[in-house]
Amino acid sequence: MDRMITVNVELGERAYPIHIGADLIGQTALFAPHIAGSSVTIVTNTTVDPLYGDTLRAALAPLGKQVSTVILPDGEAHKNLATLNLIFDALLGSRADRKTTLIALGGGVIGDMTGFAAACYMRGVPFIQVPTTLLSQVDSSVGGKTGINHPLGKNMIGAFYQPQAVIADIGALRTLPARELAAGVAEVIKTGAIADAGFFNWIEANIDALNRCEPEALTEAVKRSCEIKASVVAQDEREGGLRAILNFGHTFGHAIEAGLGYGEWLHGEAVGCGMAMAADLSVRMGYLEEAARRRLVDVIVAAHLPTRAPALGEAHYVELMQVDKKAEAGAIKFILLKRFGETLITQAPDAEVHATLAAAV
Amino acid sequence: MDRMITVNVELGERAYPIHIGADLIGQTALFAPHIAGSSVTIVTNTTVDPLYGDTLRAALAPLGKQVSTVILPDGEAHKNLATLNLIFDALLGSRADRKTTLIALGGGVIGDMTGFAAACYMRGVPFIQVPTTLLSQVDSSVGGKTGINHPLGKNMIGAFYQPQAVIADIGALRTLPARELAAGVAEVIKTGAIADAGFFNWIEANIDALNRCEPEALTEAVKRSCEIKASVVAQDEREGGLRAILNFGHTFGHAIEAGLGYGEWLHGEAVGCGMAMAADLSVRMGYLEEAARRRLVDVIVAAHLPTRAPALGEAHYVELMQVDKKAEAGAIKFILLKRFGETLITQAPDAEVHATLAAAV
Structure with missing residues (x-):
């Protein structure tokens, strides 16, 4: 599998390409067009730098830039x-x-933090994303959301800031722990569920190939996920409306992450469980058929993702969801499913929310 | 003096009004059009809150919003x-x-930090500037520059982010210490010097009235300064080129501030001295006539601003100027004066820079 696919994110003067394929980190030609200044700072972490840091530095060497590396925990x-x-x-x-280019080499945490640092350093310097997890390849590398967590809420501090390019190296997924791969599949499932029934069918048929980390299946999953997300983001860059559908499963999921303490469950695991909960609420409110909920839960389970929520207490769940960024004056907005490919955004009666919370634990 | 003047900053969908006049903080009608959500957070400091906090809260009360106040050191x-x-x-x-409005009540530090917090909180919430110092009324309230300092450089971390409105209450300047008033006059002088010879003549003729805090003179100075800066910013919102002329005196000035430690000299004092140094360099490089330099220094002195630089050592000055945001790959860019109303941006030979540094101490 040597083909490289490019998905273009159409955002006018902020448009950028996502290159998807195997062993891209070492390809000088992919980086060259996007580095204008005389220096580059790679931001990575203690896990990823030993795996891919040298490959990236070797790819940059022919460009003759001053290259430094920041290694975060x-x-x-x-x-x-x-x-x-x-x-x-x-x-x-x-x-x-002001012309130094930052390169984010790592998963979503590295991408979000590096993007936010790029947005703020001298009020904005260019950056390139090199996502090394499936989750960051399908999710956080598209859409320009950057930021950090606060003890009282996830991604509460950040900026909308677009990269110059995304280099999604499928080969890097070979070293990804199974739990992290599954967390990435959660966002692939989400994308199919909310936006494309055909893609959802494809996921059901290929879930085992994804679990086995087969390159052809992964390339297709990343490509379709990026195309769908890019299309949604191009229509609503700053999350005025449509873009909120990408948060399917995230209202419950963010509450799980915040309630357990960030890092206890992976983001994708929380989203997996959150989607099961959102589907449950969708059925209770009469929007979704039970058979569709069952199909969604089955594929979440097949991806080795949790569907039972941690027991945080119903009142605490509600409290945590009230600080969700979609909430207004304490009113929680839920992204619900009507059928695969069709969503709605709505508040929900307390009784239904509590029933879903009670059933999920 | 009951007239209120409005200067519009033309930035397309980010356009906003600057209202200038006496006793505006208490006027509910000025705030009402700019607060869409159900809550407001006032950000102020321990000096300004006792002076104007209650007036602002009383003005907001009829709007029926939930109002909270954060009081910073x-x-x-x-x-x-x-x-x-x-x-x-x-x-x-x-x-x-996401619809909470922040109101910055205070000087430039409060405005810059509140604006940056508004830019980052949930990736962007609306904010209103209520500048209570002359410096912030003429300078930091126009142009959308927000941010914070880093031990290695001033305003190194920040964002371009525009307010919904600026309410510049000339009456608030009555409580301003003389040293802070002078620091504001420094930016007024700068604006005349770089952009409008007629306004520079006006400043020379009215410098005593400004020193005496006469409302008519202050209103005119704030209005002309905001108009000029708004015009420059409208042509170059993100500091691609023209806007850099607003940094006249700031390359030397920032080095003084960083070298002494932030807060030792006021920003406007450092800019006053920095303008004298930039004018000296302009003469040495053959761009400016000595008579014009003399006129500039005379008005800086008349405003009770320093023109002698602190002895930080020439090498340290150069080092500090190399981290200036205008510098590229260590090459320092200077904003120099050709005549009142005309500038140029250039690098300078080491010998001339050192001569200016030696003469300035």
Whole structure:
């Protein structure tokens, strides 16, 4: 499998390409067009740098740029202001200027933090995403959402900021732990469920190939997910309306993550369970047929994702969901499913929400 | 003096009005059109809240919004990530949502930090500037530059983010210490010097009235300064080129501030001295006539601003200027004066820079 596919995210002057294929991290030609200044700072973590840091630095070497590397601690628990400041310290310490390009080499946490650092450093410098997890390849590398967590809420501090390019190396997924692969499949399932019944059928048929990390299946899943997300984002860059559908499963999922403490469950695991809960609420409110909910839960289970929620207490769940960014004046907005490919955004009666919470534990 | 003047900053969908006049903080009607959500968070400091906090809260009361106040420590020394985080803590603690409006009540530090917090909180919420110092009325309230300092450089972390409106209450300047008034006059002088010879003549003729805090003179100075800056910013919102001329005096000035430690000299004092240094360099490089330099220095002195630079060592000055945001790959860009109303941006030979530094101490 040597083909490379490119998905273009159409955002006018902020448009950028997503290159998808095997062993792309080492290809100088993919980086060359996107690095204008004289220096590059790679931001990565203690897990990814030993795996792909040297490959990336070797790819950059022929470009003759000054290259430095910032190695952050690994994990969602470090996606905070203190770790962000380590990036700023490194940039100022290496005299990074307004034309310095940041390269995010790692998963969603690295991508979100590096993107936010790029948005804020000198009020904005260019950056390139090199996502090394399935989750970040299908999700956080498309759409320009960057940011960090706050103890009271996930991604509460951030910016909309687009990369110059995304280099999604399918080969990097070979070293991904099974649990992280499954967490990425959760977002693939979500994308099919909300936007494309045909793609959802494809996922059901190919779930075992995805679990086995087969390159052809992964390439197709990343391509279709990126195309769908890119189309939604192009229509609603700053989340005025349509884009909110991408948060299917995330209202419950964010509450799980915040309630357990970030990093306890992976984001994709929480979204997997959150989708099962959102589907349950969709059935209770009369929008979705039980058979469709069952199909969704079956594919979540087949992806080795959790469908039973942790027992945080119903009142605490509601409290956590009220600080969701979609909430307004404390009113929670849910993304619900009508059928595969069709969603609606609505508030829900307390009784139905509590029934879903009670059934999910 | 009861007239209110409005300057419109023309930035397309990000356009906003600057209202200038006496006793505007108490006028409900000025705030009403700009607060869409159900809650407001006032960000102010320990000096300004006792002076104007109650007036502002009384003005907001008829709007029926939930109003909370965050009171930060006063001073440039607190314009950092830790203080910024106090704003986020307060916003999340009071369940601020995406439609919560932040109101910056204070000087440039409060305005820059509140604007940056508004840019980042949930990836962007609306904010209103209520600048209570002359400096912030003429300078930081126009142009959308927000941010915080880093130990290695001023305003190194931030965003371009426009307010919904600016309410510049000339009456608030009555409580301004003389030293802070002078610091504001520095930016007024700068604006005349770089962009409008007629306005520079007006400043020379009215410098004593400005020093005496006469409302008519202050209103005119704020209006002309905002008009000029708004015109420059409208042509170059993200500082691609023209806008850099607004940094006249700032390359030397920022080095003074960073070298002494933020807060030792006021920003406007550093800019006053920095303009004298930039004019000296302009003469040495053959761009400016000595007589014009003399006129500029005379008006800086008449405004009770420093023109002698602190002895930081020439090498340290150069080092500090190399981290200026205008620098590229360590090459320092200077904004120099050709005549009143005309500038150029250029690098300068080391020998000339050192001569200016030696002469300035």
